Amino acid sequence: MNAIIVSALLGVIMMFCSWGIKSQKTQQSIALIGMFLLLLCNLAQLSGWFVINYDTKGMLAFTRFGLYVNTLFFAITFIYIWLNGEEIAKFANQAADFYALFFFILCGASILTSFDNLLMLFIGIEILSIPLYILTGSDKKNLFSNEASLKYFLMGSFSTGILLLGITFIYGATGSFHLAAPIIKPSTGLPQEQMILSAGLLLVFAAMNFKVSAAPFHFWTPDVYDGAPTVFTSFMATIVKAAGFIAFITIFNSQAKALGHSWELILTFVIIATLLVGNIVAVFQRSVKRMLAYSSIAQAGFMLFALYGKSTYANEGIILYAVVYSLATIGVFGVLIKMKENSFEAFNGLAKTHPLVAFVTTIFLFSLAGIPLTGGFFAKYYMLNALYAAGAGLWLIILAILFAAVSVFYYFKLVQAMYFAAGEPTINEVPKKYQYALLVIALLLLILGVFPTVLFNYLYF
Amino acid sequence: MLISFLLLPILTAILLLFIKDKKTATTTAIVGAMATLLLAVVATTTKVEAFDIAWLPSLHSRFVLQVDGLAKILILLTAISFPAILIATAKNEYKQQNKFLSLLLFTQAGLMGVFLAGDALLFYFFWELALIPVYFLCSIWGGDKRIAITFKFFIYTFLGSLFMLVGILYLNAHTADHSFSIQSFLHANLTGHQQVTAFALFFIAFAIKMPIFPLHTWQPDVYEQSPTAVTMVMSAVMVKMGLYGILRWLLPLFPIAFMAHTNVVVILSVIGILYASFIAIRQDDIKRLIAYSSIAHIGLMNAAIFSNTSIAIQGALLQLFSHGINVIGLWIVADVIEQQTGTRSMQQMGGLAKKQPILAILLVGFAFANIALPLTNAFVGEFLMFTGLFQFNPWIAAFAGVSVILAAIYTLNMVQKVAYGEISEKINTMQAPNKGAQAVLIILLIIVFVTGVYPQPLFTLTADTLQQLLVK
Numbered sequence: 001m002n003a004i005i006v007s008a009l010l011g012v013i014m015m016f017c018s019w020g021i022k023s024q025k026t027q028q029s030i031a032l033i034g035m036f037l038l039l040l041c042n043l044a045q046l047s048g049w050f051v052i053n054y055d056t057k058g059m060l061a062f063t064r065f066g067l068y069v070n071t072l073f074f075a076i077t078f079i080y081i082w083l084n085g086e087e088i089a090k091f092a093n094q095a096a097d098f099y100a101l102f103f104f105i106l107c108g109a110s111i112l113t114s115f116d117n118l119l120m121l122f123i124g125i126e127i128l129s130i131p132l133y134i135l136t137g138s139d140k141k142n143l144f145s146n147e148a149s150l151k152y153f154l155m156g157s158f159s160t161g162i163l164l165l166g167i168t169f170i171y172g173a174t175g176s177f178h179l180a181a182p183i184i185k186p187s188t189g190l191p192q193e194q195m196i197l198s199a200g201l202l203l204v205f206a207a208m209n210f211k212v213s214a215a216p217f218h219f220w221t222p223d224v225y226d227g228a229p230t231v232f233t234s235f236m237a238t239i240v241k242a243a244g245f246i247a248f249i250t251i252f253n254s255q256a257k258a259l260g261h262s263w264e265l266i267l268t269f270v271i272i273a274t275l276l277v278g279n280i281v282a283v284f285q286r287s288v289k290r291m292l293a294y295s296s297i298a299q300a301g302f303m304l305f306a307l308y309g310k311s312t313y314a315n316e317g318i319i320l321y322a323v324v325y326s327l328a329t330i331g332v333f334g335v336l337i338k339m340k341e342n343s344f345e346a347f348n349g350l351a352k353t354h355p356l357v358a359f360v361t362t363i364f365l366f367s368l369a370g371i372p373l374t375g376g377f378f379a380k381y382y383m384l385n386a387l388y389a390a391g392a393g394l395w396l397i398i399l400a401i402l403f404a405a406v407s408v409f410y411y412f413k414l415v416q417a418m419y420f421a422a423g424e425p426t427i428n429e430v431p432k433k434y435q436y437a438l439l440v441i442a443l444l445l446l447i448l449g450v451f452p453t454v455l456f457n458y459l460y461f
Numbered sequence: 462m463l464i465s466f467l468l469l470p471i472l473t474a475i476l477l478l479f480i481k482d483k484k485t486a487t488t489t490a491i492v493g494a495m496a497t498l499l500l501a502v503v504a505t506t507t508k509v510e511a512f513d514i515a516w517l518p519s520l521h522s523r524f525v526l527q528v529d530g531l532a533k534i535l536i537l538l539t540a541i542s543f544p545a546i547l548i549a550t551a552k553n554e555y556k557q558q559n560k561f562l563s564l565l566l567f568t569q570a571g572l573m574g575v576f577l578a579g580d581a582l583l584f585y586f587f588w589e590l591a592l593i594p595v596y597f598l599c600s601i602w603g604g605d606k607r608i609a610i611t612f613k614f615f616i617y618t619f620l621g622s623l624f625m626l627v628g629i630l631y632l633n634a635h636t637a638d639h640s641f642s643i644q645s646f647l648h649a650n651l652t653g654h655q656q657v658t659a660f661a662l663f664f665i666a667f668a669i670k671m672p673i674f675p676l677h678t679w680q681p682d683v684y685e686q687s688p689t690a691v692t693m694v695m696s697a698v699m700v701k702m703g704l705y706g707i708l709r710w711l712l713p714l715f716p717i718a719f720m721a722h723t724n725v726v727v728i729l730s731v732i733g734i735l736y737a738s739f740i741a742i743r744q745d746d747i748k749r750l751i752a753y754s755s756i757a758h759i760g761l762m763n764a765a766i767f768s769n770t771s772i773a774i775q776g777a778l779l780q781l782f783s784h785g786i787n788v789i790g791l792w793i794v795a796d797v798i799e800q801q802t803g804t805r806s807m808q809q810m811g812g813l814a815k816k817q818p819i820l821a822i823l824l825v826g827f828a829f830a831n832i833a834l835p836l837t838n839a840f841v842g843e844f845l846m847f848t849g850l851f852q853f854n855p856w857i858a859a860f861a862g863v864s865v866i867l868a869a870i871y872t873l874n875m876v877q878k879v880a881y882g883e884i885s886e887k888i889n890t891m892q893a894p895n896k897g898a899q900a901v902l903i904i905l906l907i908i909v910f911v912t913g914v915y916p917q918p919l920f921t922l923t924a925d926t927l928q929q930l931l932v933k
Binding site: 312316371372373377381384385388389394397398401402404405408409412416419420451452453456 | 516586589593601607608615616620626630631633634
């Protein structure tokens, strides 16, 4: 509860702070302080030291898992704002407005980590999405940004409509919005009820797939990611997506049983389609930004493994995956922001002129590809393990690693450009401070690559 | 103590990153590698405690380093190879020399880790870590076609190791305590069918690394395009990772599956041996010739291990070491010639014996070892391997035996073209090899003959491994 209330309040405060404070730097500092405060408030609830109590009639349930995920989200957003403050300021007269939107997004994310009621899911998703439509279109003078925003808005609202329809069906079948509502068993329920419930769950499934950009509901992703200002793409592809996944898992961990064996079939289809589309199309991209958009689809394919069945591996894995993937993606986009253009050629010879930037980019890419010594390896390992523990066939795991090998193809294209290709990189000046910020992210990834379990120590006690 | 096998190369490598001066960098690298060699000598001659600390408690994975005879012989080989390579190529100029040497030492750390790891996850970790520096070494400092070729090599081996990862995951799920230690893997009760699955997953990784026909296509290109120092590391030590994997993991863990596949693998190996030998005969490029000859030798070792006779495995254990020494010797000679004349084509060589008799003698010495003539180290190993193969199946042994004749053809052909005949234009420009390279070659040649005449210390060293493998 702490996080939801405080983040909403901070959002309002941020909105009005641009009246008195004009300096972008100060606004960034306020946002950072706010984020830190939010983190503390959440930790206070996590440790049970101070909890705002409000009777939500069981619509929200604060589990240790959800609260811990919140903490990680806030910490990553803190890093994100710390790294990108200057860039964010470029797109508005007052950066404070954007910071306010971030806080609102985090409010939505906190609801998504704690909902216990399908209506809350809907509200959470809406709170999360609407600021995103604004962020996507924030480069007002750029036509692509406008187009992306409109596209995102139309498709997003459509998918929300489908989500609502699904929720309605589920309500019709079970008479409750409650997640833990008794699932109708085929033996006791009427066949019609069972069918309506299945239809409802499938519609929710489709809508959630849209939110996490899993195939075949991924079509908006490349255009929106490409059109939005890079700095906001970075946020969209990380925290927002991760929050979507947490919600996705929460629903289907409890509801998948209602679909019986067809659940595994449907999920397997989506997993394979997502891995296939994401990885194969990414190979052929000329623009790094579009490549990263498709790679984010491919990564979503791996995160979907956590849905296959409940296990410790799935729970810990999704946390590790979300954190590692977010850090690496924020890092890569952080470098991309400094490039004058988005093509692979722009990176040619970066290692010679900017050795540190090239080095950290390599770490980020290694992590995305899942090379050992970076967090990405263990993230993928946990996910494969989750899949196996949930009883998936070995063939699906082998298919997954084949696609992981394909992903090496496009991530390493960038490494090759930086280290082996001759040429002058078209890069803006990268301040020392910015480079060190990137280095901190890279070091975090390396630490998680050797000791991934540090992340879970606080999950249980 | 075992942890220093990782720390020493890694610390030296990190130190190297800050040394800009080429001379100092080379010296530092050599000193570091020599220290590791010293350590290896101590470790192989004394009893060493395993190094065991907690690593990932919730995954039940521990950071375990341990040695037995098999590990010792490969640690020793790795430790000898690196100073030898560094000294012999000390005069070679590279752009950003310090980074080149640093990456080379990172590779050494990775290799040491592979041979020491007593935990499957750790083993996988080092298996990959040994690959990454090599990827950069070949892609930055290699020949003209380096980028595409190295990438092919990387994808190939990365894919293979991912299969192994699935295998590890699969085994881990079938152990009683869900740990990754080799002991609990040994006690995993797998049915025949499960063994075959896990066997296949592991075998792909090892087969690509060695490589076994028909997965060998990456190798000659990479050997040709890499800077020679890296080629030496790869052909002398890195390919042994695959053989090591088979001896350490495949054979003890999946005896049923292993027995079921002996015929297939042995036949594939023998096809590979003959195929590589025939191609070697047709080569004009001296580097490619050595590369194909190396494929043939590795294939023989693999066939010997899979023949599953004690005598052949004993031979293979010995040959793991001997082949490394011989092939480094050949590469160094080839590198000395290439550095001075700028060519690798044997057509343009000739008359080395008249111009540089010492170098020619050394070349002939290593060439003899390559054909496994008596008195050389390779003779002992290959003789044992052929005896074992004969026990396994006389026909197979006969076909594999043809490779000895073929080896004689291409090796002696090379010696003839390079060392004898009229002094060619290119060879005429040659000067004596630098003292370092010459000293290394002489020391290596001494090792060749000493272990050829008196291989008992190596037998003693590997006795415990052989015992364990046979008990299983």
